[in-house]
Amino acid sequence: MGQTTIRLPRARLRGGDGAEQEWHSRVIPRYQRRTERVDGALLGAYLSGINSRRLRGALSPLLRGAPLSKEAVSRLVGRLRDEFATGSVRDLAVEEVCYLFLDGWYPRVRIGKKRARVPVLVTLGVCADGRRMILDMRIAGQESEAAWRELLQSLVARHLGTPTLAVIDGNPGLQAALRAQWPELAIQRSTNHKLRNLLAKAPAHLREEVAEDYRRMVYAETGEAVAQARVSFLRKWRLRCKAVVSSFEEAGDELF
Structure with a gap:
């Protein structure tokens, strides 16, 4: 990295009609x-x-x-x-968005001379062809139902079609906003967020075991295998750590 001198020729191009125009490099734009x-x-x-x-x-x-x-x-x-x-503000009518991932992000930002965390509402879309794109990202006063409703209404105004599935972390305001906008929309709880919740409820010496049992459900190849792993998980951890089971059951059928 550093300064490099590159010599570019100056020339004029003459077209078939005899008109001339100055040549410009496409590799290195002017200035x-x-x-x-x-x-x-x-x-x-x-x-x-x-x-x-x-x-x-x-x-x-x-x-x-x-x-x-x-x-x-x-x-x-x-x-x-x-x-x-x-x-x-780009038009989303041409994008066949099937899946939405919505979450609140809390980065540290400079406000005057101080650094503070502010809520940023982020919406990621996955298209039918597998492309992923950020559909919306905005600062909000708080991660509330009203803030999420405003975001969803903005997406609809930009001609976003009704998605097939939305993946969320379980925030009640976000869930209510989605239900209000698309009553029939399928909602799935984020398995990654739920794992973090489970580990927060488990004693330190049990966290690795909880994570291993949980991932058996996440990576099961069939619905039947998920159901069997779920029964085993609940039976085992109801005896060993009720707080883990309570957190798991809180997600209901939206997790698996």
């Missing part, structure tokens, strides 16, 4: 000073919480003769904001 890979790394560092001053200081030994200015960082961030804004 480009950094590769897309470097820009991607800069944005990743910025989004992780490093401010522009520290970012410029950390990269100055690497970029050497091509120091990163404050204005360059601002342009990069501005480009990212524009791309995010465009993606947040």
Whole structure:
């Protein structure tokens, strides 16, 4: 990584009609000073919480003769904001979204001179052809039913079709919002979230065993195998740790 001088010829191209136009490289766009890979790394560092001053200081030994200015960082961030804004309102009518994954994410962000966790509502869609895409991501005051309803209504306004299945963590506000928007929608509880809940209820010396028994259900190849593993799990852990069973049964039939 560092500065490299590349000589580009200046030329004019003459078309079949005799008209001339200036030649431009498709490999290196005009005025480009950094590769897309470097820009991607800069944005990743910025989004992780490093401010522009520290970012410029950390990269100055690497970029050497091509120091990163404050204005360059601002342009990069501005480009990212524009791309995010465009993606947040794009028409979803052309996307055959079958599955939704919805969850609240709580990253640490800078608010003035302090860092605090804020709720970000994230919706990931999986299309019929297997493609995954972020459909919506927004900051909310709290992970409430009203906030989730607003998000779902926004997706419908962007012409999202009725999905086949939604996978959630069990948040009651999210569940109520989904039922209100799509009453017949199948809902599945996230097996990963539930595993974390079970491990939180189990004593430390039993957690590995709980996880092993639980994964037998998750990775069972048939519905019959899941049912058998479920019966065994409940029978075993009802005697050894009732809190684990209570947490497991809380999900009802939406887990498996």
